[in-house]
Amino acid sequence: MHKDPRKLQHRCALAHTGSMQRPIDYHHLESLIAFLTVARLGRYTAAANVLGVNHSTISRRIASLQQAMGGRLLTRSAQGWELTDLGRRAMASAEAIERAVAAIGSADEPGQVTGHVRVAAPDAFSAHLAAPTLAKLHEIHPQLLFDLVSETTRARQGRTGMDLEIVIGQPQVRRAVSHLLLKYELRLYATKRYLDLHGTPGKLEDLREHALNYYIDTALTVDKLDDATSGLPPMRRAISSNSIAVQYSATMGHGGIGLLPTFLSRHYEALVPVLHDQFTYESEYWLVGREEALRNPAVQLTATALHEAAERGDWHLAPFAPVSSAANS
Template sequence: MPPTPQQPPLDALMTFLAVARLGRYTAAAEVLGVNHSTVSRRIAALEEAMGGRVLVRSAGGWEVTMLGRRAVEVAERIEASMGELVAGDDGNLVRGVVRIAAPEAFTSVFLVPAMARLRERHPDLSIELLAATRRVRQNRSGVDLEIVVGRPQVLRAYATPVCTYELRLYATPQYLARTSTPTSLADLAAHPLVYYVEASLQVDELDRAVQSLPASPPSIRSTSVFAHVEATAAGAGIGVLPDFLGEHDPRLVQVLPGAYSHPLAYWAVARDEGARNVAIAETLAAIARHTRVAQADQRTGSALQMRSR
């Protein structure tokens, strides 16, 4: 006979929530102020009480099982109730913690300023940002929102477009003077391309972005888009960069305008119930509002730059 589920200990449930969010026992232990053995013991107690596995190991850390998702939902409701217990009656209804995973360029350029403005209106709201360029996770228990590149294929989730952008080619004038300015895509075969490490690239849309380009000679590759910018600015080659970074870097000029651009879009993904959560809904609205204004300002700035040349 299968084991009969028992009442799970509260400390085990909240410890599990920390592991589900952070993905590692050691990280959860540090946040909770306990040791690794205590975390492991509490997770074992929760699994015994629930009669099954709540976590499974993966390459990126611990992932939540189907049974674990039920535990996450209960633990989050308990956490929210405890927050209401200690919160003052100040009329500020948006409070709690919103955890967002997003690519680092989007995080720095759009997300950080948007969240700073949001917290000016709602100082009881805590925002945790995890920089990650990866495909959307089918299990989103560790975060409330994910910003991903390309339209996601997800189940039991709410997805909405945030903004569009383009990958373009950039280099420094000094690099182009030292080598030669390409006049066609075929000419790129003679230039190192600065881009992502192919073996580490998890996003299909970013992989497809360079499939129309000729094979690159040996070059500098990185998992960091800001490393791409700095390597390009240092004259390491021609960088494949987001337009919202490349167009506004005074060290760079666009290469082969009109001959190459790869359109992309950022999407926001939340669990189905997430969009009905006041804090998450406000966060989504703040992101959409800020990116819309920021991109309008960038387009205006780009037009003024073109007229001044």
Template sequence: MSVTTLPGRRPSPDDLLVLLAVARAGRYTAAATELGLNHTTIARRISALEDALGGRVLARGAAGWVLTPLGEHAITAAEGVERALGELAPDRPRLSGVVRLSATDGFSGFIASPAIVAVRREHPDVSLEIVSTTRRAAQQRVGVDLEVVVGRPHVHRAEAIHLADYALGLYASRDFLARSGIPASPAELAGAPLVYFIESMLQVDALDEARTPTREMVDAVSSTNVYVHVDATRSGAGFGLLPAFLADRHDDLVRLFPDEIDQHLPYWLVCRPEALRQPTALAFIEALRARIAAVEDQLLGRPRGAAEAAF
């Protein structure tokens, strides 16, 4: 006589922790590395959890594994197990783990990097992985906990939070202006060399619209990396449409026409709902907000006219 195991038996806490790791990493291999297991064990644990719950907890997405509705329900229990285990080790730092962030180059360097330093002063077992990219918010956040994008995102099954605004201005190096002359008005910029993003590859509407005051200029150096924009402008490649918080740090750059060319763009944070329940992610978000508050004036640029007066 055979005995059939019915779904609905109590799931294993270990299996729930495996699900949590896969949900955060998006891949069995990455979860296996984090937990010190092999791929086969991860697959077996997930299968056992699905047998216990009576349904699928993961589904294949475009870039990895994503949670099913049943999986999202199970994640709440998994996070409870994780918290309970953390409370059993009072002598260790309260927070540990990896925060995975996708963000633009400028935000990653100027905001995110100092923020994780602040977190690690108190919680040295927390680390940050950054995927640096300039794109629209992904519809499926696989392999990342948090995304920072430019422009208001349109996403489903995700939380979107406005973080800050930053200013784009037109800059040129002192040497370039000495050679080429200082334009008297924005109208004189027609045909002048511009340093900015590659127009055909730009996926972010807000960054494309920010180029409006410079439409009559000619691309001289184009790149997907904003730090290339800054360095090319400093080298004299042309006029750079640059974030003020990056350009104003360089005394060899001069901001031109700050009254006429002063584009403000928003940074938005996008995250999976379960990420907002992760203590490590919450600590990092708090540190992001603190860093943004500390550098708000730099994000929005110098007082208007200060750069021209300094030339």
């Protein structure tokens, strides 16, 4: 039996929170969208950027919704805007309305997921795992859009407008959910030409005579990566960069010895393992997201896809293809 769409619209318009029976008029739908976006991202400015409006518009819409609901929905904290008890009840109703609207819009395409998901991840993870994974998701769900920000930072106490963050090392954050994605190793590599010119180290102490390609010390904010060199003797720096692609390029260009992730290095024939029997450093990728963001079906689907790709070791080398040993010998 078909339901009268006018009755469905009436129920959505009269959606209430807990015992709050105040009707929400149609002009409050924009306010509900603003509220959901702030709740998921934790920042008015981030919500404004996503929705294409200014900060004052978001503030005005939230104030209008709070007046209609009869209380505060959000409270400011060091971690960004957080839900009050009334806000948590309001979010459940707002999500129900969002799902109803999405169902109407995808009636001709059942099973399709729509939305705009913002992901931040380190350079190597972004280029070689996240981008190919998100491309496959977009192919299956054309209305699912992504912003992929490539950055290598620690998980932030204050949320930054990202639905999901991939970070290196176990995050210590409050009011967020974190999951281990995968463990990996950093090891030393060089080209045959570099080793022929500068000698092959036979023990760790020999590294004092060699140059290292790694992150810029003063720009590195990730403790796990900073600690990686603690097991090595002091080495002069050759080419330092916050980009793993630059570190690979510098190493394959014979500029020094690179401290590089093994999940990519094993595919580069030009790279010769250095002291692998004496040195390795274990690290890991973690996925972090606000609880409110992870309730969004689009974010849930994205997090699941990234987790499954990481478990499979589904790395793609397209962004900087392997350079043959013949070209670098």
